[in-house]
Amino acid sequence: MSKRKVTKAIFPVAGLGTRFLPATKSIPKEIMTLVDRPLIQYAIDEARAAGIKEFIFVTSRGKSALEDYFDRAPELESSLKKAGKEQLLDILKDTNMDSGAIAYLRQDRPLGLGHAVWCARRMIGNEPFAVLLPDDVIAAEKPCLQQMVEAYEQTGGNMVAAMEVPPEKASAYGVLDIGEDMGSIVKAKGMVEKPKAEEAPSNLAVIGRYILSPKVMTNLNKMKHGAGGEIQLTDAIAEEVANGEVYGFRFRGQRYDCGSKAGFLQATVAFGLARPDLRDEFNAYLHDMVALQKAAQ
Numbered sequence: 001m002s003k004r005k006v007t008k009a010i011f012p013v014a015g016l017g018t019r020f021l022p023a024t025k026s027i028p029k030e031i032m033t034l035v036d037r038p039l040i041q042y043a044i045d046e047a048r049a050a051g052i053k054e055f056i057f058v059t060s061r062g063k064s065a066l067e068d069y070f071d072r073a074p075e076l077e078s079s080l081k082k083a084g085k086e087q088l089l090d091i092l093k094d095t096n097m098d099s100g101a102i103a104y105l106r107q108d109r110p111l112g113l114g115h116a117v118w119c120a121r122r123m124i125g126n127e128p129f130a131v132l133l134p135d136d137v138i139a140a141e142k143p144c145l146q147q148m149v150e151a152y153e154q155t156g157g158n159m160v161a162a163m164e165v166p167p168e169k170a171s172a173y174g175v176l177d178i179g180e181d182m183g184s185i186v187k188a189k190g191m192v193e194k195p196k197a198e199e200a201p202s203n204l205a206v207i208g209r210y211i212l213s214p215k216v217m218t219n220l221n222k223m224k225h226g227a228g229g230e231i232q233l234t235d236a237i238a239e240e241v242a243n244g245e246v247y248g249f250r251f252r253g254q255r256y257d258c259g260s261k262a263g264f265l266q267a268t269v270a271f272g273l274a275r276p277d278l279r280d281e282f283n284a285y286l287h288d289m290v291a292l293q294k295a296a297q
């Protein structure tokens, strides 16, 4: 069992975001805003809280807005400074990255999540690494990846975030075959990507947070095509089950699927209600709205 500090994270952001067309015709879906912050900012903040120091983005054509987002904006900064808008300058600080802490790689062909992660192999080298899928936004008192890093300190190996889903939804996810259930940590005896409903080994689904050993990168070298004809990250992780080194982690928090319109709307409501500056007005509006809906029925 190998254990080391996790300081590198991969953010696969090459997807076309076709579910959000026409919005995603000219903006990457990771730049779409939840309240007033782009989706990607939530994932970056979570990674930072977990101790990540190097941020690797796997991008594709049309994602330059992402690179600009994390760049300094000298003109904007100096005009805010002149206007004495210190609060706004503070907000901008969250978007700044230390020099050399962020890297962008291109995935040249859309061959799947496993392939996107594999594109970062040279930057990962022989170290454990995290993967965060920005579509999965997780509201939690202690950020999800931080919870996982703490659990990983006990287990080592490979750890995936996991959550019980309604059984009929399991085929939309990677699904764990539970070997030993220790409560928040589950030792997996198998893992399968998007199983047919009747073949799902459980309803414990993989959510987009991973801490992986470099062996998973080596497994990805095989370029094995899996579910949907894509190179699947799940398959490369599943190969480590034989070594007894794959764990599911039932995180404490609420996950929103911001890759779907309904999930994005739910997240918008939840994050809006959680904001002290918006809560009262928004809450009152939602109450009125629900009352109107009921009256109309």
Ligand code: G1P
Pocket: 113, 133, 136, 172, 173, 174, 175, 193, 194, 205, 206, 207, 208, 233, 234, 259
């Ligand atoms: C990906 C992974 C899947 C995981 C899911 C979580 O699937 O391949 O194993 O359960 O993210 O959101 P996708 O949603 O990209 O099809």
